[in-house]
Amino acid sequence: xFDYKIINKKHYYKNNKSIDIKILSDLHxxxxxxxxxxxxxxxxxxxxKTDYIIIAGDFIDSTGFLTNDIEKRxxxxxxxxxxxxxxxxxxxxxxxxxxxxxxxxxxxxxNKDFFKELSLIKGLTLSFKKLKYEDENVIIYQIDLPFKYYxxxxxxxxxxxxxxxxxxxxxxxKKLNKEKIKILVCHSPIYLTDLDVLExxxxxxxxxxxxxxNGVVFPIFDKLFDILIGKNVGIISxxxxxxxxxxxxxxxxxVDNKRIDLIICGGLVKIQECTGHLQPLNHFFPMQMDExxxxxxxxxxx
Numbered sequence: 001x002f003d004y005k006i007i008n009k010k011h012y013y014k015n016n017k018s019i020d021i022k023i024l025s026d027l028h029x030x031x032x033x034x035x036x037x038x039x040x041x042x043x044x045x046x047x048x049k050t051d052y053i054i055i056a057g058d059f060i061d062s063t064g065f066l067t068n069d070i071e072k073r074x075x076x077x078x079x080x081x082x083x084x085x086x087x088x089x090x091x092x093x094x095x096x097x098x099x100x101x102x103x104x105x106x107x108x109x110x111n112k113d114f115f116k117e118l119s120l121i122k123g124l125t126l127s128f129k130k131l132k133y134e135d136e137n138v139i140i141y142q143i144d145l146p147f148k149y150y151x152x153x154x155x156x157x158x159x160x161x162x163x164x165x166x167x168x169x170x171x172x173x174k175k176l177n178k179e180k181i182k183i184l185v186c187h188s189p190i191y192l193t194d195l196d197v198l199e200x201x202x203x204x205x206x207x208x209x210x211x212x213x214n215g216v217v218f219p220i221f222d223k224l225f226d227i228l229i230g231k232n233v234g235i236i237s238x239x240x241x242x243x244x245x246x247x248x249x250x251x252x253x254x255v256d257n258k259r260i261d262l263i264i265c266g267g268l269v270k271i272q273e274c275t276g277h278l279q280p281l282n283h284f285f286p287m288q289m290d291e292x293x294x295x296x297x298x299x300x301x302x
Contacts, residue, residue, distance in 0.1 A: 003283050010293055021294075023053075038075070041268065041289075058272075159194065178203065210265045217235055219266060247264065
């Protein structure tokens with residue numbers, strides 16, 4: 001099946017530094033997730049130089065298995081610990097990481113014991129505990145939004161909650177070192193091109209997101225879809241809106257003559273367990289990993 005294959009999309013940028021950042025998103029780990037895929041992902045990460053790994057949200061599909069399937073929970077923690085022993089890992093949480101689904105729909109559930117286990121993993125920067133990772137080369141800043149940002153009666157993401165998050169942290173964001181490469185990680189890219197939001201984030205060099213599952217477009221049809229439907233447009237969004245914007249690929253944003261590149265990771269899972277009878281369709285979609293390659297060699301920024 002295609003879902004045991006990984007497509008690695010590389011994005012090259014010129015700078016006086018030499019950095020490799022691999023981006024994963026939307027693992028949607030659950031009781032039915034084949035652990036063999038964890039081994040495949042790890043092997044792919046190990047194939048080439050990696051300085052940082054960003055996991056851009058929806059690490060799990062729902063919190064239910066954390067208490068109902070202890071063996072799977074242990075397997076996930078063990079795998080993440082192995083990855084963190086080799087790489088600097090930044091894990092930004094998404095809506096599913098705070099959610100439990102039953103027959104009546106989605107409910108908020110913050111599994112503090114699970115987050116405590118994650119926070120004890122050496123080498124992991126977890127957005128639930130710490131929003132900023134910084135070293136001599138990069139600053140990776142995380143946006144961590146609550147359950148109700150993604151799940152509300154309007155079935156649209158709550159822009160005001162995002163603006164409130166940014167407003168409370170605007171002084172901290174303004175003080176970030178301008179000499180370092182600055183990467184913002186937000187699980188959803190929906191509002192990252194909004195002018196009100198950009199006013200807070202205009203000093204960043206990259207935005208990194210997941211959430212959109214490549215718009216459920218089969219990756220080899222990306223270029224054809226660009227021509228027929230529109231660049232960065234998908235087929236359907238997680239909240240079931242047709243032809244969503246900011247759904248896939250790379251989007252360049254210009255603010256005050258500064259360029260910011262939004263990298264929308266296609267995701268490791270396209271159709272997850274919580275979709276019920278649609279989940280078998282995921283077998284037709286390969287896993288996707290994105291990679292930011294910053295090099296001092298002469299390349300075109302793309």
